[in-house]
Amino acid sequence: AQSVTQPDIHITVSEGASLELRCNYSYGATPYLFWYVQSPGQGLQLLLKYFSGDTLVQGIKGFEAEFKRSQSSFNLRKPSVHWSDAAEYFCAVGAGEYGNKLVFGAGTILRVKS
């Protein structure tokens, strides 16, 4: 069965520091991969997606992610974190017969210290 692992439940970084959030997936075929961000009391906002092609994907708010098939990973990165980036981040893989059933990781809560 498809699954997504986000090994870090909480991460704290200083404002201006770089960020990498880890995501590993288990999926038989070429996956559809996503990163979403959720602020408290809000819905999920799509940061970026990977369907095929270039393995380095650019997203909104200065985020990027790299698909590494050999490591079954899709880690999210940002070179310089802003206080407004504090939120919960979810990695997801598109599963099911149509690829439309999102399977989410448990999420990583990002704290930003000034």
Add this chain to the structure above:
Amino acid sequence: NAGVMQNPRHLVRRRGQEARLRCSPMKGHSHVYWYRQLPEEGLKFMVYLQKENIIDESGMPKERFSAEFPKEGPSILRIQQVVRGDSAAYFCASSPRDQPQHFGDGTRLSIL
């Protein structure tokens, strides 16, 4: 540029009552999905619908839960005879034919 609209944002029900959650997809989106976010359990897929059709309901509990997406009007997630364990945030997402899915702000359901 309206996104996915869910209402109500907050819903309180007593045990045994019915809860009806509504979702209007983004303009031009014909696919709707429902997810549930339970405390400490993360987001879980419930059901995937197109207009007048349920495509994948593999995540729906076998009893008390149903979903529809009629030809006209919003998608409805219906929970009959609610129990305390149904307390959660329920998110709707929509997409065009293919990905990606765009999410609403959710309905927080509380059961007294």
